[in-house]
Amino acid sequence: MTAISLASPEHLTPERTNLLAEVAERNDATHGDDLLGLILSGSAGRGLATDRSDLDVYVVLTDDATAGRRTTKTAAVDEIPLSLSELAEIPPFGTDYWWYRWSFAWAPVVLDRTGGMLDDLALRQATVSPEEARSILVTHDRLDGWVNYAYRALKSDRDGRVRERRLDAAESLPWLLDTVFSLGGRVRPYHKYLPWELEQHPLPGWTADGLLSLVERTLDGDPAAIRETFERVLDHRREFDRSQPEPVLVPIVDGWGSELALFDS
Incomplete structure (x- = not known):
């Protein structure tokens, strides 16, 4: 299997960098071209991780590939499946999903197969028009x-x-x-x-x-x-x-x- 090139943040430890690579390779093997990207949120994404921090990874997929997938949590990684159309939808203030919007603020896009759309969509989630x-x-x-x-x-x-x-x-x-x-x-x-x-x-x-x-x-x-x-x-x-x-x-x-x-x- 060819290793996937990731734009991992420099502050990420070698152990977490390898763990992120495993997430990418596993999802690539499962979804192929339906894997559109990865966004690293949480403390690890912002350079604030402690020894107890896990990786919070948004796995951006096509709408079809997202169907049936649910968030998985381990001590090391939370994988949150997210369709591209869900990422493009902007939850209004006061709705249930409003509070998820900040999770995209300053969160690095470590894999983008959309030609640059993910950076723009993540930024839109975290900003208020x-x-x-x-x-x-x-x-x-x-x-x-x-x-x-x-x-x-x-x-x-x-x-x-x-x-x-x-x-x-x-x-x-x-x-x-x-x-x-x-x-x-x-x-x-x-x-x-x-x-x-x-x-x-x-x-x-x-x-x-x-x-x-x-x-x-x-x-x-x-x-x-x-x-x-x-x-x-x-x-x-x-x-x-x-x-x-x-x-x-x-x-x-x-x-x-x-x-x-x-x-x-």
């Missing part, structure tokens, strides 16, 4: 929801309710991260990868240290962090609206009226 961002921020209320929890935290702080302040501040963070990543045109990463992504692939207008510091301080219920974050998000909100036919985010925040005085330091 302006139309999607508008849906996430407006239709799904992620911006308004974040303002709501931030406001509640500040109200509890004003009234001396320390525990309630911290709870609402912590509750605000998923809404905040959906907001800032959508404004940046990207799917929010899994928490495990948040520091790595911000450090290796900074969001436009944010530094990794700056955003992570605000997140950590917000977890502690720090009112100053909530107010500083609010001002930063307002700037990004205005920038987003300049790309729209008419403002869509400015009215959401402005609709809070006099209640916004609580965000003044």
Whole structure:
């Protein structure tokens, strides 16, 4: 059998490189031309593997070849069969498969028999179009929801309710991260990868240290962090609206009226 040439990441250990080659050769023997490519996700794909990490490999197949195949898991490898048409389908925010989209972010395509389609399709899964961002921020209320929890935290702080302040501040963070990543045109990463992504692939207008510091301080219920974050998000909100036919985010925040005085330091 002729060895398959793979574009394995340089950070992959020799043992994992050999294991990935075995996956490729086994699937090539089983599927032949119906094997369209391999995408290496998970910690191993991003250079964050530990001794306990396995390989998370998307096996991209033709639609016919995918029929009947299921994900297989061992201590060393998870093989996830995926048809090309499934990879091309973009699950909307709020659906069951939305959370799988980030698994393609910064995940190297190690085998591509489609002439370069897999890189483009993986990138599309991990990015948020302006139309999607508008849906996430407006239709799904992620911006308004974040303002709501931030406001509640500040109200509890004003009234001396320390525990309630911290709870609402912590509750605000998923809404905040959906907001800032959508404004940046990207799917929010899994928490495990948040520091790595911000450090290796900074969001436009944010530094990794700056955003992570605000997140950590917000977890502690720090009112100053909530107010500083609010001002930063307002700037990004205005920038987003300049790309729209008419403002869509400015009215959401402005609709809070006099209640916004609580965000003044």
